[in-house]
Amino acid sequence: MAAAxxxxxxxxxxxxxxxxxxxxxxxxxxxxxxxxxxxxALLWELAAAQGWIARRLLPPxxxxxxxxxxxxxxxxxxxxxxxxLRRVALGFALGVGAATFLGAVTGTFEPFxxxxxxTVQALRAIPSIAWVPLFVLWFGIFETPKVLLIAVGAFFPVxxxxxxxxxxxxxxxxxxxxxxxLGPLSMIGRxxxxxxxxxxxxxxxxxxxxxxxxxxxxxxxxxxxxxxxLLIDGQMSGNAAIILxxxxxxxxxxxxxxxxxxxxxxxxxxxQDSFKGGG
Amino acid sequence: MLELQGVAKRYPNGHLALDSLDLALPAGRIxxxxxxxxxxxxxxxxxLVGLEAPTAGRILxxxxxxxxxxxxxxxxxxxxxxxxxxxxxxxVAFGLSRRLPWRExxxxxxxxxxxxxxxxxxxxxxxxxxxxxxxxxxLARALVARPPVLLLDEPFSALDAVLRAQLQAELxxxxxxxxxxLLLVTHxxxxxxxxxxxxxxxxxxxxxxxxxxxxxxxxxREPHRPAFQxxxxxxxSALPSYNLQAA
Numbered sequence: 474m475a476a477a478x479x480x481x482x483x484x485x486x487x488x489x490x491x492x493x494x495x496x497x498x499x500x501x502x503x504x505x506x507x508x509x510x511x512x513x514a515l516l517w518e519l520a521a522a523q524g525w526i527a528r529r530l531l532p533p534x535x536x537x538x539x540x541x542x543x544x545x546x547x548x549x550x551x552x553x554x555x556x557x558l559r560r561v562a563l564g565f566a567l568g569v570g571a572a573t574f575l576g577a578v579t580g581t582f583e584p585f586x587x588x589x590x591x592t593v594q595a596l597r598a599i600p601s602i603a604w605v606p607l608f609v610l611w612f613g614i615f616e617t618p619k620v621l622l623i624a625v626g627a628f629f630p631v632x633x634x635x636x637x638x639x640x641x642x643x644x645x646x647x648x649x650x651x652x653x654x655l656g657p658l659s660m661i662g663r664x665x666x667x668x669x670x671x672x673x674x675x676x677x678x679x680x681x682x683x684x685x686x687x688x689x690x691x692x693x694x695x696x697x698x699x700x701x702x703l704l705i706d707g708q709m710s711g712n713a714a715i716i717l718x719x720x721x722x723x724x725x726x727x728x729x730x731x732x733x734x735x736x737x738x739x740x741x742x743x744x745q746d747s748f749k750g751g752g
Numbered sequence: 753m754l755e756l757q758g759v760a761k762r763y764p765n766g767h768l769a770l771d772s773l774d775l776a777l778p779a780g781r782i783x784x785x786x787x788x789x790x791x792x793x794x795x796x797x798x799x800l801v802g803l804e805a806p807t808a809g810r811i812l813x814x815x816x817x818x819x820x821x822x823x824x825x826x827x828x829x830x831x832x833x834x835x836x837x838x839x840x841x842x843x844v845a846f847g848l849s850r851r852l853p854w855r856e857x858x859x860x861x862x863x864x865x866x867x868x869x870x871x872x873x874x875x876x877x878x879x880x881x882x883x884x885x886x887x888x889x890x891l892a893r894a895l896v897a898r899p900p901v902l903l904l905d906e907p908f909s910a911l912d913a914v915l916r917a918q919l920q921a922e923l924x925x926x927x928x929x930x931x932x933x934l935l936l937v938t939h940x941x942x943x944x945x946x947x948x949x950x951x952x953x954x955x956x957x958x959x960x961x962x963x964x965x966x967x968x969x970x971x972x973r974e975p976h977r978p979a980f981q982x983x984x985x986x987x988x989s990a991l992p993s994y995n996l997q998a999a
Contacts, residue, residue: 645829648803648829648833649829649835651802651821652801652827653821653847744836744878
């Protein structure tokens, strides 16, 4: 799947040169990424059918899909997915927003970096899950602490990437800005942020991954809906198919959101003159 | 008229790059600064651009002291320094004040691109440009606001000989249109004799003016002519340390 997306994206990045040539390997490359999961699923199904594995502990793919289908029919699945997606989206947006603002400030202005960065780095050293008791104490057990926990998770990779990205901007380009009398805000908006955009996007991708990680932590700490709740529910009722179904949804949703992010931002960094991997 | 009065530059690490330099660039003339590497050529240019502040002395533009970059001064660096995320048109338009409406900036940028022969490449990204095209775009960005002073820091040193000759001729043509005060820093003797009204020879450590040479040859100049070769030889002899460097 990852390989499929890379090849989908490549023609856009390759601009004018060799479009048809880049398009040709698209389908085979897409299929290549599917070989492993599909093969494993078939093998798994076979193993379950032959009785090599205990169906109760490791139900086959068809049983998992049937379980999900059943949940979907009652509308329950949609409710869980929606709750989780809402939390991830809110927390992610909040974390990325705060990190972008703070990273732009500390990356651009050295005094602010000296003032703020040691504190941010120290906070980063706290494992994010460790915030849970405090957030629960402050904000109760409903949506606020969950969204905040996800925001904390998404914050650090974005902050670190943007701060480092801005500090790594070519001095020669910054000098061009100085020659044309750019003020601090124009310098940030017209030179530093565009130049640091690829680094920022890398951080945002990492932040999205962590947002998915922390939504589980948040939902395991007590929720009445969401995919994390579905996990606990499966454990309590001894239904492995529900657990595996939730895991499957995490894999699909996580991958899909990452793909969406990459695809929607590909155009923004098409100007990069980069290697993009060979072979 | 761009003037340096007793300008010195000592870097924070104690290195004295330029020592009490007096130099006047008469309006509408081409002054070429030449010298061995480490003689303070680049420092001189960075002071004039306003990227560095002198530690002593003053820099005056038409009698007014310069503090920092001035819109009256355009600059072309050794590298194109284009913004890789902007196409040629937007890179060139970067040289214009944002107070102008975009339609006007676009119009001026298109015209500047046409002046340097990039009319067909306005939508290209820098990564799609050859070295010569990229430097043309940089030249267009410096020219687009039609500044009365144009500074160039070894602008053609990274190009092959044919391209360099081409761009030198185009620079002269462009200069002939507006006649800006032009200062070009180079380490290329032929370039100096080909372009300059006056050559200023800098000597190193700390940088100071070693000699000045008026080049009164009519343009276009032809490097194979004896008069050209004679001036080139005189310039070479004014650069004693250069013989070692070039060997």
